[in-house]
Amino acid sequence: DAMVIQNPRYQVTQFGKPVTLSCSxxxxxxxxxxxxxxxxxxxxxxxxxxxxxFNNEADxxxxxxxxxxxxxxxxxxxxxxxxxxAAMYLCATSTLIMSAGQGxxxxxxxxxxxxxVV
Amino acid sequence: DQQVKQNSPSLSVQEGRISILNCDYxxxxxxxxxxxxxxxxxxxxxxxxxSSIKDKNEDGRFTVFLNxxxxxxxxHIVPSQPGDSAVYFCAASGGSNYxxxxxxxxxxxxxx
Numbered sequence: 001d002a003m004v005i006q007n008p009r010y011q012v013t014q015f016g017k018p019v020t021l022s023c024s025x026x027x028x029x030x031x032x033x034x035x036x037x038x039x040x041x042x043x044x045x046x047x048x049x050x051x052x053x054f055n056n057e058a059d060x061x062x063x064x065x066x067x068x069x070x071x072x073x074x075x076x077x078x079x080x081x082x083x084x085x086a087a088m089y090l091c092a093t094s095t096l097i098m099s100a101g102q103g104x105x106x107x108x109x110x111x112x113x114x115x116x117v118v
Numbered sequence: 119d120q121q122v123k124q125n126s127p128s129l130s131v132q133e134g135r136i137s138i139l140n141c142d143y144x145x146x147x148x149x150x151x152x153x154x155x156x157x158x159x160x161x162x163x164x165x166x167x168x169s170s171i172k173d174k175n176e177d178g179r180f181t182v183f184l185n186x187x188x189x190x191x192x193x194h195i196v197p198s199q200p201g202d203s204a205v206y207f208c209a210a211s212g213g214s215n216y217x218x219x220x221x222x223x224x225x226x227x228x229x230x
Contacts, residue, residue, distance in 0.1 A: 004161070006161075009159070031216065033217075040127065040222060040223075041222055042120070042122070042207070042219075042220040042221055042222045042223065043162070043207070043220045045217060045218075048217065090161055090162070092161075094216055095216075107152070107164060107218065108164075109154075109161030109162045109163070110161050111159070111160050111161045112159075112160070112161050114159075
């Protein structure tokens with residue numbers, strides 16, 4: 001089945017130690033997103049790639065960076081994780097064009113990576 | 119500034135009854151609305167959507183109603199089943215902007 005896969009499911013990192021989360025997709029979607037979700041809060045968009053074009057949200061801290069080496073993979077790098085960065089990180093993909101059949105830009109989410117900072 | 123609001127953090131209903139989840143939005147540019155369902159330790163999964171040119175969309179037990187003048191939408195689940203217990207997120211997008219803005223979610227618990 002076509003899908004979005006995030007690894008690892010759970011990641012524990014030390015305060016200040018760089019960490020990388022990964023996402024891969026078999027849907028061949030143009031757009032890949034990274035969301036941060038803290039408990040009882042709405043998923044917050046950090047950035048997205050339209051093909052190779054990187055789009056940062058205005059309020060995304062510099063501590064967060066991303067790489068998309070090819071269509072299938074996207075990485076989230078946290079340069080110096082703080083306690084406040086502990087959250088669920090969700091990767092998602094979509095098309096650019098709304099199709100009548102899909103009705104939702106084909107938005108597909110991965111299962112997420114739960115990041116703990118100790 | 120929260121553009122998509124789900125004011126009820128939780129809702130509890132009996133199996134077989136109707137569940138009604140509400141969502142309000144403030145951005146007039148939003149013209150496409152979606153509901154996602156999320157189980158613990160899983161990513162959100164698409165449930166149902168509605169375009170602003172419609173006021174109702176139905177898919178099996180799930181119906182979404184849109185009231186554009188009130189900037190309000192609701193998700194009705196009839197009949198509710200214990201397997202429907204999850205967090206439900208309302209999301210919206212505007213014009214040709216494919217990015218989604220999410221609400222905080224409502225935890226639905228359906229009691230047997």
